Amino acid sequence: MTGDHVAAFVEGLRRLRAHPEVRDGLVVYRVDLVETAVEVAELTGWPMAPPHWIHLPAVVVLPATNSQRSTRSGWLRHSRQVDGWGGDADPVRAWVAHVRGVLATAR
Amino acid sequence: MTQRTSVAMTADTHDALARALLLDGREDVRLATYRPSTGATRRTALVRRLVPPEPGELGFRGNAALTGRYVRRAATLAWADSCGLILAHGHPGEQGWQGVSGADRETEAAYADLAQEITGLPLVGLTLASDQSWTARHWDRDVGATVAENVRVVGDRLVVSWNDDLVPPPRTRRGQARTVASWGERTHRDLTRRAVLVVGAGSVGLDVAVRLAATGVTRIGLMDFDTVEEHNLDRLVGATRVDAWLRRSKVDVVGRLVDLNATAASLRLETSELSVCEPAGLAAALDFDVIFSCVDRPWARAVLNSVAYAHLIPVVDGGIGVDAFSDGNGMRGATWRSHVVRPGRPCLACNGQLNLAAVTADRAGDLDDQRYIAGNGGDQGENVAALSVSAAAGLLAQYVSLTVAPGGLGDPGPLRYVLSTHTLEHVPAHTRPACPVEATIADGDLALALAGAHHAADHRRAARRAAERTWDVRLGRAADDLLHRLHARLLGVAERRLRVGEVAA
Ligand SMILES: [Zn+2]
Ligand SMILES: [Zn+2]
Numbered sequence: 115m116t117g118d119h120v121a122a123f124v125e126g127l128r129r130l131r132a133h134p135e136v137r138d139g140l141v142v143y144r145v146d147l148v149e150t151a152v153e154v155a156e157l158t159g160w161p162m163a164p165p166h167w168i169h170l171p172a173v174v175v176l177p178a179t180n181s182q183r184s185t186r187s188g189w190l191r192h193s194r195q196v197d198g199w200g201g202d203a204d205p206v207r208a209w210v211a212h213v214r215g216v217l218a219t220a221r
Numbered sequence: 222m223t224q225r226t227s228v229a230m231t232a233d234t235h236d237a238l239a240r241a242l243l244l245d246g247r248e249d250v251r252l253a254t255y256r257p258s259t260g261a262t263r264r265t266a267l268v269r270r271l272v273p274p275e276p277g278e279l280g281f282r283g284n285a286a287l288t289g290r291y292v293r294r295a296a297t298l299a300w301a302d303s304c305g306l307i308l309a310h311g312h313p314g315e316q317g318w319q320g321v322s323g324a325d326r327e328t329e330a331a332y333a334d335l336a337q338e339i340t341g342l343p344l345v346g347l348t349l350a351s352d353q354s355w356t357a358r359h360w361d362r363d364v365g366a367t368v369a370e371n372v373r374v375v376g377d378r379l380v381v382s383w384n385d386d387l388v389p390p391p392r393t394r395r396g397q398a399r400t401v402a403s404w405g406e407r408t409h410r411d412l413t414r415r416a417v418l419v420v421g422a423g424s425v426g427l428d429v430a431v432r433l434a435a436t437g438v439t440r441i442g443l444m445d446f447d448t449v450e451e452h453n454l455d456r457l458v459g460a461t462r463v464d465a466w467l468r469r470s471k472v473d474v475v476g477r478l479v480d481l482n483a484t485a486a487s488l489r490l491e492t493s494e495l496s497v498c499e500p501a502g503l504a505a506a507l508d509f510d511v512i513f514s515c516v517d518r519p520w521a522r523a524v525l526n527s528v529a530y531a532h533l534i535p536v537v538d539g540g541i542g543v544d545a546f547s548d549g550n551g552m553r554g555a556t557w558r559s560h561v562v563r564p565g566r567p568c569l570a571c572n573g574q575l576n577l578a579a580v581t582a583d584r585a586g587d588l589d590d591q592r593y594i595a596g597n598g599g600d601q602g603e604n605v606a607a608l609s610v611s612a613a614a615g616l617l618a619q620y621v622s623l624t625v626a627p628g629g630l631g632d633p634g635p636l637r638y639v640l641s642t643h644t645l646e647h648v649p650a651h652t653r654p655a656c657p658v659e660a661t662i663a664d665g666d667l668a669l670a671l672a673g674a675h676h677a678a679d680h681r682r683a684a685r686r687a688a689e690r691t692w693d694v695r696l697g698r699a700a701d702d703l704l705h706r707l708h709a710r711l712l713g714v715a716e717r718r719l720r721v722g723e724v725a726a
C-alpha cells in the first residue's frame with residue numbers, strides 16, 4: 115500500500131509541475147525554484163495525514179529552532195507543523211502552499 | 222469459516238432499505254452492496270448502497286421474486302466497487318430476529334454461488350421485520366449459512382438487532398435492580414450485550430471501564446500498551462504503589478478493577494497490551510460494537526477517527542485540558558469535551574479535536590523525542606484526579622444518550638464544559654469540504670489504515686518483560702497474586718452468602 119501513497123503524492127506534484135523525483139528515501143521536488151523534499155516513510159498516511167519534516171539545502175536558513183540533519187548530505191530537515199489539514203479538495207496543492215509558506219520565512 | 226459474523230449500516234441506509242422492503246405490507250426484495258470489515262475474530266458486512274431494480278427485474282409469484290438478471294447486474298456493480306452482494310427482503314407482520322425459513326434459505330442458497338463467483342465475496346442475506354429489527358447471514362461457498370450475531374444501525378442512536386441464540390440476553394441480577402429500573406429490562410438486555418472497547422487505560426479510561434462493568438456490560442475490552450508508574454498514581458484510582466513497583470501493565474490493573482466492579486453474572490473481559498495503531502490492535506478493535514477513545518495521542522485518535530466512518534463503529538471520544546499558569550502558581554482554567562464520532566457528525570479533525578498534521582510526527586516517535594519537544598514547545602498534559610472523573614462522566618453520558626436515547630434524543634453532538642464559568646456548551650462543528658476521513662463511510666478493509674509498527678509500544682512491552690525477569694519483581698508478584706486470589710475466593714463466599722439471604726428473603 116505504501117507505494118500507492120507515494121505514487122499519489124508524486125503524481126500530484128507532477129501535475130503541479132514541481133518536477134518530483136524519488137531518491138534515497140526522499141521525494142525531491144521544486145517549489146518556486148527551491149529544491150525541497152519529504153521522506154517517503156512519512157507518506158504512509160497520505161493524503162489523510164500530511165508529512166511532517168521539510169527537507170531543504172542547508173543554505174536555506176529558517177528563523178526556526180527545530181532543525182535536524184537530513185538523510186541527504188548538505189541538507190537539513192525542519193520541523194514545521196501544518197495548521198489544520200484535510201479541508202482542501204487537492205491535498206498536494208495544500209501541501210505545496212504549506213511549503214511555500216515556510217519558505218517565505220527563509221533568510 | 223466458523224468466524225463470528227455481523228452486519229452494520231448507517232441510519233440513512235437503514236431508512237432507505239426499510240422504505241423499499243416494508244412499504245406496502247407485502248414481502249419485497251432488494252439487492253445492495255457491502256464492503257467487508259475484518260476484525261480479529263469477527264467479520265462484518267458494511268452495507269454500502271442499494272441497487273434499485275430496473276423494470277422487469279422483479280417478478281411476482283405471490284411474493285416478490287428475484288430474477289437472475291437483477292442479481293447479475295447488481296453483482297457486477299458490486300464487483301466494480303470491490304463489494305459483495307446483499308440480498309435483502311422484508312417480513313411484514315413479523316417481529317424480532319427471524320429464523321431462516323425454507324423458502325428464504327432456498328432463494329439465498331440459489332444465488333449464493335453466482336454472487337460469490339462474480340464478486341469474489343460471500344452473499345449476505347438480510348431480513349427486516351416490521352419492528353425494524355434485522356436478521357443476517359453470510360453464505361460462504363461450501364459452508365452454507367453462517368448466521369450473524371447482530372446487526373447494528375449507526376445514527377444518532379446505536380440500534381442493535383440481536384441473535385439471542387448466539388448472544389443470549391444477560392440474566393439481570395439483584396445487584397442491578399436500580400440500574401434496570403432506570404431504563405427498563407429491554408434496554409438493559411440490549412445495552413449490556415454490546416461489546417464495548419475502551420482504548421486507553423489511563424485515568425479517564427479507568428473510570429469509564431469500571432462504570433461500564435458496574436452497569437452490567439457483559440463484554441468489555443481494554444487496550445493499552447503502557448505500564449503503571451508512580452506518576453500515574455494520583456489519577457489511576459485503585460492502582461497502588463505495589464502495581465507501580467511490580468511493573469504491572471495498565472490493562473492488568475484496570476482489568477482487575479473492572480472485574481471487581483462487574484455486576485454481570487459473567488463478564489467477558491478482553492485485555493490487550495497492543496496499541497490500536499498496530500495492525501493487530503486495529504483488528505482486535507474491529508471486533509467491538511462501540512469504542513471509547515480515552516487516548517490523547519494524535520496517531521491513536523486518528524486511527525479511531527477513521528474506524529468510526531470506515532468501519533461504522535461509533536467512537537465515544539473526549540478528554541480534558543487543564544490550563545496551568547506557566548509560573549506554577551494557580552490554575553488558569555480547565556475544560557473537558559465529549560462527542561460521538563460517527564457518520565452524520567463531523568469527524569475529530571473537523572470538530573477541532575484532532576490535528577491530522579500531527580499524526581506523522583507522532584507515528585515517527587517525534588512526540589517522545591526530547592529534542593523535538595524542546596524545539597516545538599510540547600505541552601505537558603496536565604491532569605488531576607478530581608477533574609478526570611468529570612471527563613469520564615462526559616463520555617459516559619454521551620454513551621448513554623447514544624444507547625438509550627433518553628426522552629427520544631440520541632447523541633447530542635459535541636459538548637464542552639468550561640470549569641472557570643461552570644457552563645456546559647454545545648460546540649458548533651461542521652464537516653469541512655473534502656474531509657478525507659468522512660469520505661470513507663463503509664470503506665471497510667479498503668480504507669487507508671493508518672496503522673503500522675509502533676516503536677514506543679514495542680519499547681514499553683520489552684521494558685516490562687525485562688522487569689518481570691528480576692527476582693524482586695517475581696517474588697513481589699507471587700505474593701501480590703496470592704493476595705488477589707484470596708480476595709477472589711472471599712468474593713465467591715460473599716456471593717454464596719448473599720444468595721442464601723436472597724432465598725431466605
Ligand atoms: Zn422471507
Ligand atoms: Zn471530517
